[in-house]
Amino acid sequence: MESSTPPASTPVSVSVPKLRPLPQHGALSPNGAATNGGAATGTLTAPAPVQASPRPGTRPGAARGRAPRAEARPAESRLGRVYSKADQAPRLRQLMGVCGWAAVLGGVGLVLGLRGFVGILVGDAPSWYEPSTVAAGLIGIGLTVGAFLTVHRVRAPWVLLSCASVTLITAMVFTSVAF
Numbered sequence: 001m002e003s004s005t006p007p008a009s010t011p012v013s014v015s016v017p018k019l020r021p022l023p024q025h026g027a028l029s030p031n032g033a034a035t036n037g038g039a040a041t042g043t044l045t046a047p048a049p050v051q052a053s054p055r056p057g058t059r060p061g062a063a064r065g066r067a068p069r070a071e072a073r074p075a076e077s078r079l080g081r082v083y084s085k086a087d088q089a090p091r092l093r094q095l096m097g098v099c100g101w102a103a104v105l106g107g108v109g110l111v112l113g114l115r116g117f118v119g120i121l122v123g124d125a126p127s128w129y130e131p132s133t134v135a136a137g138l139i140g141i142g143l144t145v146g147a148f149l150t151v152h153r154v155r156a157p158w159v160l161l162s163c164a165s166v167t168l169i170t171a172m173v174f175t176s177v178a179f
Contacts, residue, residue, distance in 0.1 A: 088152065090151045090152045094151065094157070095151055098147055098148065098151050098157045098161065101147075101161045102144050102147065102148070102161065105140065105144060105161070105164055105165065105168055106144075108168060108172075109137065109140065109168055109171070112133075112168070112171050112172060112175055113137065115175055115179070116129070116130075116133050116175055116178075119175075119178065119179050124178075124179060125178055125179070126178055129174060129175075129178040132174050133171055133174050133175070136167045136168075136170050136171040136174065137167075137171060139164075139167045140164045140167035140168055140171070141164075143160045143161070143163045143164035143167065144160070144161065144164045146160045147160040147161045147164070
């Protein structure tokens with residue numbers, strides 16, 4: 001990757017913070033105020049970095065006969081990306097509903113998990129209980145995560161949370177049968 005320098009006729013400067021030491025503790029600063037030591041900031045003018053052209057020996061836009069642009073467009077706009085409703089932020093009401101439902105699922109799942117944990121520690125659990133409850137819990141967690149990932153959609157989070165509720169009810173049945 002080669003780097004080129006800007007023409008001498010176009011000065012470019014960028015403000016960069018620079019640290020300079022202050023006098024020692026208890027000394028007076030130039031304006032007469034007492035200082036506690038440390039560093040002060042100032043600015044330093046430096047040339048802006050220049051991006052290399054896509055092909056060595058050419059400048060951007062030269063192949064098409066146009067002048068180079070100040071900023072390159074992002075790759076998405078060059079590909080002609082079409083924005084849809086899925087790219088917009090979700091409605092706050094829907095986001096709050098998904099969060100509330102997921103919180104209820106998590107609370108009930110925590111209670112079931114604690115009951116199952118105590119039953120396993122005591123030794124009353126049948127051999128099928130632990131793997132089936134773990135599988136139901138992992139499926140429910142995966143469906144809840146999927147609901148959060150699809151919160152910008154209209155129906156997908158509600159379908160996924162409904163399926164997660166079914167797996168939680170399944171875990172409840174497992175727990176009631178086992179104990």
